[in-house]
Amino acid sequence: MIILVTGGCGFIGANLVPLLEAAGHDVRVFDSEIVGKRAHLVNFAGEFLSGDIRDPAALDAALAGVDVVIHLAADTRVIDSIADPSTNFDVNVVGSFRLLEAMRARGVRRIVNASTGGAIIGEAEPPVHERMVPNPIAPYGATKLAVEGLCSAWAGSYGFAAMSLRFANVYGPRSYHKGSAVAQFMRQALQGAPLQIYGDGEQTRDFVYVGDLCRGILRAIESGQSGVVQLGSGVPLSINQLIAAIGKVAAPLPLTVAYHPARAGEIARTWCDISQARARLGFAPDTNLSAGLAATWAWFCTRSESAIGIPAPLGPQQNSEV
Ligand SMILES: NC(=O)c1ccc[n+]([C@@H]2O[C@H](COP(=O)([O-])OP(=O)(O)OC[C@H]3O[C@@H](n4cnc5c(N)ncnc54)[C@H](O)[C@@H]3O)[C@@H](O)[C@H]2O)c1
Numbered sequence: 037m038i039i040l041v042t043g044g045c046g047f048i049g050a051n052l053v054p055l056l057e058a059a060g061h062d063v064r065v066f067d068s069e070i071v072g073k074r075a076h077l078v079n080f081a082g083e084f085l086s087g088d089i090r091d092p093a094a095l096d097a098a099l100a101g102v103d104v105v106i107h108l109a110a111d112t113r114v115i116d117s118i119a120d121p122s123t124n125f126d127v128n129v130v131g132s133f134r135l136l137e138a139m140r141a142r143g144v145r146r147i148v149n150a151s152t153g154g155a156i157i158g159e160a161e162p163p164v165h166e167r168m169v170p171n172p173i174a175p176y177g178a179t180k181l182a183v184e185g186l187c188s189a190w191a192g193s194y195g196f197a198a199m200s201l202r203f204a205n206v207y208g209p210r211s212y213h214k215g216s217a218v219a220q221f222m223r224q225a226l227q228g229a230p231l232q233i234y235g236d237g238e239q240t241r242d243f244v245y246v247g248d249l250c251r252g253i254l255r256a257i258e259s260g261q262s263g264v265v266q267l268g269s270g271v272p273l274s275i276n277q278l279i280a281a282i283g284k285v286a287a288p289l290p291l292t293v294a295y296h297p298a299r300a301g302e303i304a305r306t307w308c309d310i311s312q313a314r315a316r317l318g319f320a321p322d323t324n325l326s327a328g329l330a331a332t333w334a335w336f337c338t339r340s341e342s343a344i345g346i347p348a349p350l351g352p353q354q355n356s357e358v
Pocket residue numbers: 042043044045046047048049066067068069070071072073087088089090107108109110111112127131150151152153202203204205206207214216357358
């Protein structure tokens with residue numbers, strides 16, 4: 037298949053594109069390079085197109101001959117979406133609408149859309165699953181929910197195969213720029229700073245290794261199904277347990293931890309039920325935590341600043357997507 041990956045230079049895209057190529061697909065990457073850069077695509081044999089997801093002409097050109105779209109491009113900053121909901125809405129909702137319309141005009145009718153679990157569901161008794169009533173508490177979650185709605189409508193009205201995959205908290209190599217917990221903690225550890233924890237560290241999250249997630253995305257494009265499916269590890273992990281596990285892979289580097297009062301608006305416990313993903317996609321996240329963290333740590337230790345080119349300030353876990 038010829039696959040167009042929007043946002044393909046970002047964290048997940050840079051891990052996914054080599055997997056798609058190894059599976060024998062022709063891959064085209066479309067990215068504005070506002071966050072990820074073309075240079076992040078290692079040994080990429082396909083075509084790169086620089087463009088904005090809100091630009092209909094650029095989308096039309098990118099879609100020529102394409103069989104399926106994997107839509108990763110988004111403004112993923114949760115806390116920033118509260119201060120500036122307009123930009124988040126524009127990139128995520130208007131951009132996705134223009135993509136779907138450009139696909140319709142080109143006769144491209146298969147899309148896998150990157151969505152999110154926690155930010156859409158909001159505060160709820162875990163495990164999070166697809167049948168829960170969505171209750172986003174930040175504009176980012178609301179925009180992701182809106183895009184799920186658009187995908188569903190384009191499936192219902194225009195015969196699209198449109199699947200939205202709700203990602204849990206993804207970690208792995210190539211995430212240096214991310215605001216998520218593992219990336220923050222590893223940056224802080226490498227910079228010799230205390231790991232910053234808000235609350236007592238007993239809050240739980242669902243951490244899924246990016247390699248497992250990308251295999252789930254590959255399953256979704258090959259399935260050609262529609263609907264909403266949650267992708268995660270299916271296992272709750274507390275922040276204290278995560279830090280203990282990072283301590284093992286970072287040894288002999290000593291880790292120090294600074295606890296701060298819990299912040300309003302942060303969910304205490306969340307993890308997800310992946311039985312739908314197992315049943316519908318044969319999804320099997322089998323990378324154990326220590327192996328996933330070891331691969332991530334190894335990449336964080338060897339990565340070159342110039343190859344990343346993305347500012348990654350130390351600070352609170354501001355932009356975690358779940
Ligand atoms: N990483 C996670 O834990 C996580 C969790 C839930 C959902 N998601 C979703 O997965 C997708 C990929 O996330 P990621 O972690 O790789 O994020 P990322 O920020 O690393 O990558 C996003 C890419 O989109 C590009 N982009 C942004 N705005 C664009 C625009 N207007 N036009 C074209 N390209 C644009 C950026 O340059 C970047 O390369 C996003 O849709 C995100 O919401 C990620």
